Amino acid sequence: MLKKFKFMKESLLSSLFCIGIFMLQAQELTWRNPLTEKVIQGRSKEVLESDGFARLPLALKESVREPVWNLGNQSAGVYIDFKTAAEEITVKYQVKGALNMPHMPSTGVSGLDLYAKDPQDNSWKWAHGGYSFKDTITYTFKNLGSHPSYEYRLYLPMYNKVEWMEIGTSSAEPISFLKSEGKPIVVYGTSIAQGACATRPGLGWTNILGRNFEQEVINLAFSGNGRLEQPILDLINKVDASVYILDCIPNLGLTKDRDAAKLKALIEHAVEFLRKDHPTTPIIMAEHSSSEVPGILNGKPNDNFKESSRIGRETIDGLKKKGVKNLYWLSSEDIGLDIDNTVDYAHPNDIGMEKIAKAYKELLRKVLR
Amino acid sequence: MLKKFKFMKESLLSSLFCIGIFMLQAQELTWRNPLTEKVIQGRSKEVLESDGFARLPLALKESVREPVWNLGNQSAGVYIDFKTAAEEITVKYQVKGALNMPHMPSTGVSGLDLYAKDPQDNSWKWAHGGYSFKDTITYTFKNLGSHPSYEYRLYLPMYNKVEWMEIGTSSAEPISFLKSEGKPIVVYGTSIAQGACATRPGLGWTNILGRNFEQEVINLAFSGNGRLEQPILDLINKVDASVYILDCIPNLGLTKDRDAAKLKALIEHAVEFLRKDHPTTPIIMAEHSSSEVPGILNGKPNDNFKESSRIGRETIDGLKKKGVKNLYWLSSEDIGLDIDNTVDYAHPNDIGMEKIAKAYKELLRKVLR
Known part of the structure; x- marks a missing residue:
């Protein structure tokens, strides 16, 4: 009886330990920097990693007018494609300019957007994210279900300069980035x-x-x-x-x-x-x-x-x-x-x-x- | 010859004077307060002039929850119908709350909108306005053409409390307000x-x-x-x-x-x-x-x-x-x-x-x- 109790106690402790590890792992995010991964899409191949999330290469700075250069630093049309089985995706980043314009909300000027293509029928899905427009902006896309075959597409802000960005998923469900082929x-x-x-x-x-x-x-x-x-x-x-x-x-x-x-x-x-x-x-x-x-x-x-x-x-x-x-x-x-x-x-x-x-x-x- | 010159001089001065008066008159706006004119539409008849541009009457303040009361002070759906031959309409007003929300721009939260119905065929027209979101917000609707038969409809902000508002047209082209009839x-x-x-x-x-x-x-x-x-x-x-x-x-x-x-x-x-x-x-x-x-x-x-x-x-x-x-x-x-x-x-x-x-x-x- 005592032995049985001891076994149960050990078994319970061991189970709790396993659950604890599992929860810790689930909460622990792996952060990826799409810039160093060289997976930025929606811009010319002339634009380099050192140009950040911009659309114009540094080489053009002297030859374009100043407003063109500044606007070229905004990430309009820039996006990142990836696959993941993660059910939750968190993105954090900072921007340089004003969060919004009188006729365009922060979600458009400085926000993100997450779509996903189901390759089975090429249909597009969409995920809404909870956002927080603080000094560091955070978008959290929750309860996505696990869709390892889906091709996610994360759009960057259309009217702001992104200073840095990290994409986080649970360590157990990492991201693999994709790159488009063909003529743009x-x-x-x-x-x-x-x-x-x-x-x-x-x-x-x-x-x-x-x-x-x-x-x-x-x-x-x-x-x-x-x-x-x-x-x-x-x-x-x-x-x-x-x-x-x-x-x-x-x-x-x-x-x-x-x-x-x-x-x-x-x-x-x-x-x-x-x-x-x-x-x-x-x-x-x-x-x-x-x-x-x-x-x-x-x-x-x-x-x-x-x-x-x-x-x-x-x-x-x-x-x-x-x-x-x-x-x-x-x-x-x-x-x-x-x-x-x-x-x-x-x-x-x-x-x-x-x-x-x-x-x-x-x-x-x-x-x- | 001298007499002729004198006549010309007088005539010129008189013309300049007339042009001056005309320009002064064109620039001089007559301001109307839609509140004191009792022409606010899109709200219950229980709401009084003393309630400002709100949608809830003061009598309800004690019986509704505080957030309902505060939101009831916002002018959602409130509008003003009028006729004028003026080619330019200026509206100035102040609001109490934040100008925008992260997912809704200032033009929606705190802005105005001007439509006009052509009674000949009941078709709706729309006018864009130049706006300035300062301490006092100003919308100026220019180059409208003169449409004395049109029924203008000015929509008030959907997510802000309007503290006061004045509608200005040239003194030569005043406004006459309209009120809807029938069951709302x-x-x-x-x-x-x-x-x-x-x-x-x-x-x-x-x-x-x-x-x-x-x-x-x-x-x-x-x-x-x-x-x-x-x-x-x-x-x-x-x-x-x-x-x-x-x-x-x-x-x-x-x-x-x-x-x-x-x-x-x-x-x-x-x-x-x-x-x-x-x-x-x-x-x-x-x-x-x-x-x-x-x-x-x-x-x-x-x-x-x-x-x-x-x-x-x-x-x-x-x-x-x-x-x-x-x-x-x-x-x-x-x-x-x-x-x-x-x-x-x-x-x-x-x-x-x-x-x-x-x-x-x-x-x-x-x-x-």
Whole structure:
């Protein structure tokens, strides 16, 4: 009896010890730094580990204007793909700039977004995370279930510079990172393509597009500064892209210093420059998504958007007539925004983002076939 | 010659004087206080001028819980209708609370929104405003064109308390305020119905709904606190409504203190209480819009939403079987949210808001005929 009791006691202690170890292990997270793992996607291969989570390489610092450089440090369109069987994923990071803008919440400006593709049917799932916007920002994605075959995609903030980031899962369920193959879709654009004003990164139109195609999407969009400038054209020219999307019209309104002739020359140069090294790669130029929105009362900005869009369209038509092949125009009618699809007329809300992504998707299905 | 010169000089001076007066007049704004004009809409007639821009009357302060009182001071769903020929409208106001939330921008939490109905074809137009979120917030709606027949609708902030507000137009083009007639649509709800997380007030689902029907919509939704409580039931019972919408399920999850039987009793009481004074007025109860969203990875909160939604549905079915007429259930399948329609799973983004409004619209078209 005494022996039996002793055995039970030992057995109980041993069980408690095992449970304790198990709980300790479950709580203990292994942290991975995606930067040192060299698994950052959604940016040019010219950008190095030493450039952090930026979209522009240090080599470009002297040749781009200061606002372009600063915006290039923001992680718009940057993402990380990985597999894990973990049921909980924690991400901690710090950002440099303001957490939000008056028309865009912290979740969009400085937040993360986690999707996962089920490779069985290529369907996308989504996980909501609990967030804490303190000095160090934390997102915790809980109760995910264990899906070792799923390909997780973690989107980084669209309008902030990430200083450092670590991704934690339980030590028992580590992460294995993935890298896309194939030719990327390259987008050179403005605030809209950078992601304003999606409420979270996964809803920016370039990121939606990325979930619709197997290719990586490289976001080179700079709020207020997408102006078809040479240093950025040089950078995208180095990418062996499946398609070049030049969505810069919203930042190319007519001004005292940029009349119709100059705008035309700028567009012609961009297309002809890319054509030299990429004779057959499709190039898409897009109208301002808010060029023609029925039911907008305010007159003047409308007229300016319309005018530069008209010149863009005519220039592309002219280039086509001159024999430039695989050149496409995406019109605002193709996008079809209405009065409830922007937050401030210029910047689409999540409805507008979805419509822009859909219009591009339909065009790309033809262009990339 | 001298005389002619003198005449020209006088004529020039006189012209300059006239131009000066004209410009002065154009710049000079007449400010109107919608509160003292008694033209606040979207709230119960029990709420008085002395209650400011709130949705709850002072008389209720002692009988509601403190968070309900505080949220009732926020101007969700409150709006002002007016006519003016002015081409520019300026609104200045102060708010009491934080300008934004991590998942909802200042434009939604503390901003304004301006729509206008063209009575010729009942189509709605929208005007974007330049905003400045300083100590005093200013919205300026410019270049509107002159539309004296249009019925403007100015929506107030959805998640902030407005301390005071003035609406300015040029003195030459004053404002005449309008008041809706007919029985209002009354909504008793939670954070979602209060407007989280629309990017601007006009995109909250109750406000979208208001543009689809001729009736006023009264928003009695309280973030985290829409719990079918007696003081609010008393308040809505005093409104001779065209329909009562009880969209409280998202705040009625099962807890230690609220089991299935208590939830059932709460719903039965709310319906039977309103039925006493309003024997035929339609009553709609709605499922949590995120009860059934395919593709959400996280398990647990989903299950809780599902469970209280199931009990709600069964209780409504039971009441119908007991003979309660004009009682309706709006299911999450009717709403049809997908993984891209919320900012944080619980709170719809602008896409989700549009879908909720559409589902209600379709149901109300049948119910209100």
